[in-house]
Amino acid sequence: MTVGTPTPAWTHRHLLDVDLLTRPEIERVLDLADQMRTARETREFRSLLDLETVALAFYEPSTRTRVSFELAAKALGATVVDLAVERSSAGKGESLVDTLRTLRRCGATIVVLRHASSGAPYLAARETDLSIVNGGDGAHAHPTQALLDALTLREALGNLTGRVVAIVGDVAHSRVARSNIHALTALGARVRVGGPTAWVEGFGDRRGVEVATTLEAALDGADAVMTLRVQTERGAVAGVGSLAEYVDGWRLDDERMLLAAPGAPILHPGPTNEGVELTAALANGPRSLIGRQVEHGVSVRMAVLALVAGYA
């Protein structure tokens, strides 16, 4: 069975990060995701992956990404197993590679891997013959998040060429920001990363990326604003003063959003710390695309699973 547009030919067995994809390939994922959104309702592709077993190996806690992948895999008819790391052998110190090889022997064909260590999916891709989908690795990459963000922005803004997307907050510790930089610049957008200096250092020397260290500079005329979760659990506030200082300088609210282009939408990868990264009013208001991002998550992951499995 073949779905989606036939070009370009899809050659990737894994989705490790967006930087390994070309612009036409990213557009292919987004187009297929649009198709999957409809297909989910019509159940058109409910048997597409019925020969595949998708294992969810989440070595870090997650609700939305894990559930989103599970629903995406099930919507395409795959068998889904959840590794439940905290009560598996991985919790007894079995190595990641050994655990994944065991999953392979049990019949898994695709593994969605989330891991606290940057690069863990690259190891998995090299050392097993599983198809690996990166569900978030350390501070490095979160490609399906970036793809669903791109889909959400494309839906809201149309063609992204020349559009300015501000990514605000703890960019240094953010895998979402890194993958978004790749995806959005590949799609022709200009990315402006904004935050306290320690959180944006080192990001300015890439094509299509600029750095802003004041809120005014970051938001100035931006066509869309994405604010990142402050990873208080990773001690990330260290280096930029206190949480209170961050809130004082960088929390987004309706008034501060006036600095951006009129009506510029706001995105957040979730889960939000309401009152820290943005106000509840902004998160729940008309500019917010946060709910739409979650909805797009399932269709983007359906598209990704179909592509890496070779069915699209």
Added chain:
Amino acid sequence: MSDAGFGRLSDAPATFLVAGARVVDPSRDLDEVADLGVRDGVIVAPGDVPAGAERFDGGGLVLAPGFCDLHVHLRDPGDPAAESLESGARAAAHGGFTTVCAMPNTEPPIDDAAAVTDLIERARDAACRVRVIGAVTSGRGGEALADLGGMTAAGAIGFSDDGSAVPGPGPVSEALAALAALGRPLIEHAEDPALANGGVMRAGPIAVALGLRGWPAAAEGAIVERDLALAEETGTRIHLTHLSTGGALAAVRAAKTRGVAVTCDVTPHHLALTESWVGGDRRFAWEEPGPIGAGASRAFDGACRVNPPLPARDDALALLEGVADGTVDAIATDHAPHPANRKLVPFDEAAPGLIGLETALSLGLAAVAAGQLTLTALVAALATRPAAIIGEQRGLATGATADLVLFDPDARWHVEAATLASVSSNTPLLDMELPGVVRFTVSEGRATYRSRG
């Protein structure tokens, strides 16, 4: 790699003739095509080699003094899954080394006279000379000094808490005072743990792109500056091992100009490889680097995790310049074998270190081929200068004990587990083809390695 081709220091002395090799002997400023004879382990005039003795056609080959590695981990005692005295010494002979200096961070650590004696005794029939470096502090704990006098009497040639710097201010000052009296150098692993702050690769644009915690150059610079000040003040000899930053090297150069008693070494991987290798690029430091993201499917290979981390390109080029001008006294490998299970883990969990004994010459020759070093500078840094630091003779003059290596600088070989004598194969050079094949190694007059074919 099979046992065939390896000899031992306990074998009978060798007798042979090398005809028409390019003889490179920095001790006599010599670089000329000549014949060299050895009879019963001693260099003699070619005419004094008995007829019928083994004869090597040296055409296209280089004959040099045997290499001396100031920094290796033999993992003996305690970690045979990684390496042993026996296998490590063979790896040395295979790489052209006739002496290696074994670091004391074994299990248990080499921190008393009995442990030094044990290693020296067991090394008598190894495939190269093994000199022993003792721990500075008891158990390498960074507190009470170990029995430096007892270990010196047992034969330790220097002292190091390698893996860590000796902490200041108390322990390092006490150690320098004790070593001044003993006439042995402090061999320092220069890393300030607070500044390194858990970094797993060199801080910089690649670390940012990969989302890995960065190890700043200042972590090395801070300890180097401290040690240079202490060496200057106390007059005690300090050897800084595996320098990885241009800043530290500049400080050493300035200190040497002032007459401070300091020497230093760099590893082949800090000369030839760069931080880009962590991102999957596989270009040498002297080549134009690829864009960030080049070779990304090879990214995060645990084989590239090493401490100090692979350098920025500018640092590697500065270190090469240091080898060329002699500021860098020695190329030392920091040969650090690990079995696969310590490397096939996420990058930040991988054990630091890579093997180097069997690829050092090849990386050096790649630098020579690229015009970064002369062959004489390479041989001086691999053989004569490190030997001088530990008081060993090196040279190919008639009358000397034969201690030499014969190699083909142009032949290429494929790096793979099967072509390595080390128990371990943790190197990002795996599957690459490198120049430089050792044909014959002679240590203390004994043939310790001979290539087949």
